[in-house]
Amino acid sequence: MKKSIWTALPTLSAAIVAGLLLNLGLAAPANANETTLSGSAYENEWYAYQTARTNTWAKNEVWYSTQGAGGGSLAIGLLHSGGSVPFAQGAQGWGGTQETVYENGNPWVGYGTFYIAVYIETQCGGSGCGLIPWTADFWYNVYY
Amino acid sequence: MQRQAWLAAAVVGAVAGGIAIGAAQSANASNSDAPSLEANGHKFYAPGQIDGAWRAVTKDYPAALPAGVTFPRKAPGFFHDAATGGDKIQGWEDGFPATIAAQYWRCAWLYDDLHPTSSIDAGSASASAHADALAQAQLQQYVGLPGVSLGESQFSSDMATIAQKMGVSKAQAEYQVNCGPEIYVPGNGAGE
Numbered sequence: 001m002k003k004s005i006w007t008a009l010p011t012l013s014a015a016i017v018a019g020l021l022l023n024l025g026l027a028a029p030a031n032a033n034e035t036t037l038s039g040s041a042y043e044n045e046w047y048a049y050q051t052a053r054t055n056t057w058a059k060n061e062v063w064y065s066t067q068g069a070g071g072g073s074l075a076i077g078l079l080h081s082g083g084s085v086p087f088a089q090g091a092q093g094w095g096g097t098q099e100t101v102y103e104n105g106n107p108w109v110g111y112g113t114f115y116i117a118v119y120i121e122t123q124c125g126g127s128g129c130g131l132i133p134w135t136a137d138f139w140y141n142v143y144y
Numbered sequence: 145m146q147r148q149a150w151l152a153a154a155v156v157g158a159v160a161g162g163i164a165i166g167a168a169q170s171a172n173a174s175n176s177d178a179p180s181l182e183a184n185g186h187k188f189y190a191p192g193q194i195d196g197a198w199r200a201v202t203k204d205y206p207a208a209l210p211a212g213v214t215f216p217r218k219a220p221g222f223f224h225d226a227a228t229g230g231d232k233i234q235g236w237e238d239g240f241p242a243t244i245a246a247q248y249w250r251c252a253w254l255y256d257d258l259h260p261t262s263s264i265d266a267g268s269a270s271a272s273a274h275a276d277a278l279a280q281a282q283l284q285q286y287v288g289l290p291g292v293s294l295g296e297s298q299f300s301s302d303m304a305t306i307a308q309k310m311g312v313s314k315a316q317a318e319y320q321v322n323c324g325p326e327i328y329v330p331g332n333g334a335g336e
Contacts, residue, residue, distance in 0.1 A: 079226055111321040113247075
């Protein structure tokens with residue numbers, strides 16, 4: 001027996017809603033954290049910020065999306081209090097998204113509390129650019 | 145004439161601005177306790193100031209460490225060794241020494257809780273439960289210490305999540321993931 005579109009509509013709607021929910025679930029893992037970071041820094045030096053954050057997975061993806069204008073790039077590094085003194089970092093030109101990567105090449109970071117450090121690379125030369133404002137959307141504690 | 149006066153004023157302004165920025169970056173050679181770098185409201189300690197800032201924070205600390213434990217005179221290795229690609233941190237946000245001092249305090253108590261000298265068998269289930277209870281009791285004091293930005297319930301929940309995934313007690317998990325040798329070395333203060 002051929003079903004009309006009208007009789008199939010409730011089933012289709014339920015399937016679409018279920019699909020949407022599944023997609024939402026996949027796109028935003030339950031424990032993922034998102035925040036907006038901003039500040040100002042002088043170029044070509046690392047600045048470390050005291051706010052503590054925690055990754056709760058054995059392997060966590062951490063990435064950020066920069067906003068700003070002009071040339072150069074914004075790198076965000078992660079300082080772990082568990083002992084990883086060579087810290088994870090990513091470097092991204094303004095207006096892009098970047099995952100932080102450990103020096104060993106792993107695209108994930110482990111459990112624990114961490115702090116961020118920021119490095120702005122420019123090619124101003126001479127006496128430099130002075131203070132450079134920066135803003136980034138930052139995601140951490142994302143299941144890898 | 146007016147143009148010349150305007151130009152002179154502009155030059156004076158530029159020089160004064162330059163001096164102001166330079167002063168903000170290097171102010172305080174005479175006072176090592178205050179952050180010498182400033183970026184738009186955020187103040188940072190230069191690497192050479194960290195040990196002085198650490199001593200200022202840990203002197204007369206508002207909460208007691210376990211018996212026999214003291215803060216090291218020099219800031220922990222966390223401040224001196226952090227580097228990537230040969231680059232080191234050039235500015236530590238004002239308050240960072242207090243944050244790490246609180247973490248040192250927390251790690252010292254966690255270690256003490258996890259290594260009871262009483263009749264409780266270290267490593268046993270009851271010892272783990274005992275350590276968890278002590279750590280939980282100290283948590284309220286920890287989140288009230290200078291430099292701690294973590295919320296008590298969120299932090300406790302995060303550590304419980306990690307402990308569950310690692311299959312160990314909360315105190316063991318927290319010590320393992322947050323108390324690396326660059327922060328705390330039992331019986332041998334990091335950074336000394």
